[in-house]
Structure formats: C-alpha cells, structure tokens
Amino acid sequence: MKNYNKKNMKKYAAIVLMGILIQAMTSCSTKSDIKGTKEEAVVQELKNKTIELTKLQFESSKMSLGKKELKDFHEVVKATGMFDVPPENRVSVSSYYSGTVKEIKLLPGERVKKGQLLFTLENPEFVQLQQDFLEAKGQLIYLQSDFERQKNLSQDNVSSQKTFLKSESDYMVTKVRMQSLSKKLALMNINANLLTLDNIRSTIIVNSPISGYVTQVDISKGAFLNTSQTAINIVNTDELHLELKIFEKDLLKVKLGQAIKFRIQEDKSNSYDASVHLVNKTIDTKDRTVGIHGHLEGTNMSNKFNPGMYVEAEIYATSSQKLALPEDALVEIDGKYFALVLSNSSNKGYTFVKKEIKVGATNDGFVEVLNAMDFDENTQFLTKGAFNLITE
Template identity: 40%
Template sequence: MKNIFQFVAIILLLMGCGNKNNEDSSSAETRGKTDIIVTQDQFNTNDLTISAMERRTFPKMVETSGMIDVPPENRASVTAFMGGFVKQTSLLIGDQVKKGQLLVILENQEFVQMQQDYLEVYNQLDFLKTEFERNQTLFDEKIASQKNFLQAKSNYETAKARYQGLREQLQMLNISPSKVEQGNISSQAAIYAPISGSITKMNIAKGSYVSPATEILEIVNNDHVHLELTVFEKDILKVKKGQKIEFRIPEASEDAFKAEVHLVGTSIDDAKRTIKVHGHLEHEQGNFLPGMFVDALIMTDTTKTWSLPEEAVIESEGNFYVLKLVEKQDGGYTFERVAIKQGSTYGGYTEVISTSLTETDQFLTKGVFDLIGG
C-alpha cells in the first residue's frame, strides 16, 4: 500500500510540472504577440526612425461642403431689350470676350418703326418749342389767352418727354440717336458684352427668335472666385469671420487649398436648417471654375496636445496602435505594440490620446506599417 501512495504522489508531481511548463509556454507566446524585435541591420536597412511625442497645436474643425462661385458682379446674363431674330453671332461656349465686345446682332422691323417715331418727334420738337416760347411771350404781354399758352406748353412738354423716352430706348438697343437724326435708319440692333469673361451658356443659333425674356447667353468672369459653404445649425455659433478654411475639390484634385471666412449668413434655411458661409481664397487660382463642389474644414479653435507623425500611428482591425520602444541592446530593438485612441490629424501629425504613455517614451515613427501591417 505504501508503494501505491508513493506512485500516486510521483504522478501528481509530474502533472504539476507539466502544467507549470504549459503556463510558461503560454506566457511566452503572449509576450511574443505584443513585442516586436528588430535587429540593428533591419533598423539600418529600412531607415527606421525613433523619436518621442511632441506637443503640437491642433485645430478644432467644423466639417462642411459647398461650391466654388463668383460674385454677382462677375456673372452676367445677357438678354435682349426687345425681341428679334438672330442675324449674326460667332460665339461658342468657352470663348473669351472683353467688355464692350460685339456678341449678337438682332434684326426686327419694330426697330425701324421705333427709329421713325424718334425721327418724327425730333423734327417736331423745334417747332413745338418755338410755338411754346411764342405763346408764353404773348401770354406774358396779355395778348394771347391762357388756354392757348397752356396748350402750346402741353404739346411741347409731351413731345419732349416722348423724344427723351424714345432716345433712351434706342440707346438701350445700342442704336445711335445721332445717326437716326441724320436719317440713318437700320433694322438691326447690336448686343455688347457687359463684362469681360468666358461664355458659359449659349442659348441661341443664327436665325432663331429671341424674346425679351429669353436669356441669350451667360458670361462669367473667373478672376475672383470664392467659396459658398453650407453649415448646419448646430455648428453655426462656432463659425466667425476671419477663421481659416482648408478645402479640397474631391472630383478634381487631392490637394488642399486655403481660404478664410469672409461673411456668415444671418438667416437659417427653414427646410434644411443650414446657413450660408462666404469664404475668400487665400491665393486666387485660375484653375477653379464656378460650380465645382468642395469639401471644407473651418478651423474654429485650437488645442495643444501630444502627437506623433501621422505614419507612426497604424490602424489594424479597427484599432489604432503605436510601437513603443521597451528595450535597446547592441543586437537590436524591442518594441511593444500599444493601443491608443487617435485624435485629430493635421499637418502630417496625429493627436495621440493615451493614459499609459509619457513624454519620455520613445516610439518608432518611420516604418511602422511594414512591421504591423494594415
């Protein structure tokens, strides 16, 4: 019986040692999952870099979107003062025009009738003026009746008003009253460019009829473009004039551009609960076109916090990590993968939020992706 107890004791002792060996093995595997060892040759070959966290200023952002636009004075919708048929035009969308350049020639017999009416009242005006002055003299001398004087005055004032009205209409049609007074009557009227710019819309063709309500073409001057952004009501109290804007045109470029808040709207869109924010570009760019959609960030405030270069922080399976240096020996470097909370990213640096890290810790700041993977 004594031998049996000794045998059982030996068996239990062996089982206990086996469990201890398993625990040690499991512990080693766990450390192996979090620690990464890099030899000196690997470190030098891959040009890896180690540095500490540094305090940097990060802006607080309001995300918004909008479009590139131009001021109202840089956009002209060209219409006709009176209807007519298109006699001549040689413009296409994209053509550049100068202010005062001939755009379209319209033709209409009504132009002829207007010039005839003007010439008729012009020729009567001298006679009516003389008749008015004569009756005024006779009335002052009590020779003519007041009735005749008032009639002459009415005829002259009516003709003068009609003359002035027709003259203004001819000038709006770009028909010279002076030439009409010389007997030069034409059935054509010219339309000139009110601003310099490029043709963005062309709604006519030769021979087509243009009514006074029809937009003939549109001219846009891109010399000064700006941002028209839409900000939601929840963010509007954070936005102030003079704040910096960083924007991108996602469909055209990955580059970031700078602007500044110039005006903040004073009324809210009831349906969308948004407000308009007008931004001026920091540097005028000739390649921006009205109508381009933009994604923008308005910098409303700043905060100073610990950070690492953007490439030092890697995402893996929805979590963010950094590689902290835990040991440096002649044979290489040992890094520990530490989970963090990623904050804002700006200017190539990422805000690092963690209670377990200190300012004296060293981190791998270049080559992290190659060691951890994405």
C-alpha cells in the first residue's frame, strides 16, 4: 500500500511540474510576442513619420527649405466701400444764361483742362445786354462830367443845391447800373473792359471750371439749354480716396493713421495700400455702420482706379510680431496641422520627419506657430512641396 502511494505521488508531482513548465513556456512566448508587436508598431510609426528624398527628387519637384521667422500679425477690421473724390473735384456744368447750343465736341471719358472751352450758346438777349452796358458806359462819361461841374458851381453858390443833387443822383445810378452790367457780362465770359461796338456778339462760351474727365454729356448741338439744366458732368480724380464702412462694433478699434490693405473686385490677386485719414462721428442707424475716409498711398493711383469702383478692405487695428511658417509648409489632416522637419541631409538626399504644428493666426501667406519653442532657431522646414509628401 505504501509503495502504491509513493508511485502515485511521484506521478502527481511529475504532472504538476510539467504543467508549470508548460505555463512558463507559454508565458514567455506571449511576452515575447507582445514585445515584438510593440517594437514593430514603433518601427512602423517611425516609418510613417520619416520621409526620404533624393536630391534629384528634391530639385525636380522644385522644393525649398526655410526656417520659422518673425512676421507682423494684425488684428484686422473688415470694411467695404468704394473710390470717391472730394466734393470740389466733382462738378455739374450749367450756364447762368439760357440759349441754344451752337457748338459742342465733347465725349464721355475725354480729359479737359481748367478754362478749356466746353460748348457755346447763342441767344439774341446776349446782344441786348452788351448794348445796355455800352449805353450806360456812354451816359456815365457825360453824367460824371456834369456832376463835377455842378459840384463846382454849388461850391461857388452859382448853382442850386437841388440841381447838384440831381446830377449826383443820375451819375451814381448810372455808375451802379454799368458796374452791375459789367458783372453780368463777366458771368457770360465777356470782358467788359474790352467790349466795343465792333465786337458785340450773340454767342457766349462756357469754360470748364476744373481739370478732369467728362463723365456725362446731357446736351447736343441745336438743343436749348435752360439756366437750371445740367449740361456736362466733370470729375477730377487727382484726389481719389476710399470711402469705407465698418460695423459699429469695430469702431473703437479703428484709429487715425492705421494701415489699410484693399482689393478691387476685378483683380483680387493684388492688394494696394492706404491709411485711415478720417473717422465719421455719426453712425448709420439703418445698418449700424460708420464711415471711414482713407487716403491712397502710392503713385499713379488715379490712373489705375475710377470713382465708384467697389473695394474690399482690411484695416490693421493692432500689430505684433510672431514666429511663423509659410502656409505652404503646413498640411491639415483630420483637423491637425503637420510640417516636415529636416532631420538629416547628405550628398545623396534629405530625410524629413513629420511633426505636428500648433497653429494660430494667419496673415499675408504666413501662419503663426504656437509651439515654436519645440523647434530651435536652426530647424529647417520643407516650405514648398510638403502637401504631396504628407498626404500620400
């Protein structure tokens, strides 16, 4: 009985020992597999983040390298508006006197100079006005002589005071009438000092009050022009400026002298410079906007733009310098931004590592890098060509 129990115990111990060995072997195998899987995952992750390029690939794709750099970033106030000119640079030409249009040779868009003849009017009444002036002028010579004579006689008590006062009155009335007629002739562009019986005419000329461009012609040859009727519109674009509107909520951000970048609808690829010159003190109660007057900066602006052209503008309210990368250096994937950082370069090519970039504000083709401290000042980024490499 004892021998039997000893045999059974030996068998049991052998079975337990075998189980422990099997468990140990299984455990070692599992740990080894897990370790192997993790190592493979790390290698695969590094492989996904690392990109190698030959020099030929780099150059043929016209790629380029660059570093993070300080760029000006602005708090921008959006504005819309148009080009305009000061009121004194926009005129509606009419005539102080009515008449029939005898001559006009202007077309819209034509440039005119100040004092240039625009058109001529004809009216028989012009002749009568010149006749009245010459008659008054002739009478004044006699009346002045009579007045001076009566004045001397009155002082010597030879002539009565009544006669003297009558001559004085006639002289003064005629003198006032002649001066009044002289002013009227001046409004007709007739020089009263040069007017004689030989140069009385039935036509008058209307000259341009400013230099500029003809924008509208409302008369034609043979038409009758009334005194209250506009004949021609002229605009001088030498003092072209911006008339913009901003929302009431942005009013406190805008100050005199702030920079303005604006674009026109016809060419949004180019931007132009201006500055805030005036801020309106009243608010439009309908759309809650405020008017901004901007002065253009640069030469020949009046030759590029026309009054009334629509513009979209950005007013740079505040400015600060921030470390940034070009927009082309960043690629967005699932809401995150990545860039390729140069880790190694040799005669054969380049090695890049994909790194996540925390982005901030954008301005003029550059993006603020919020985690700029993660990269030293000598770190080089692939600034051109990253998109195709990261998204492949």
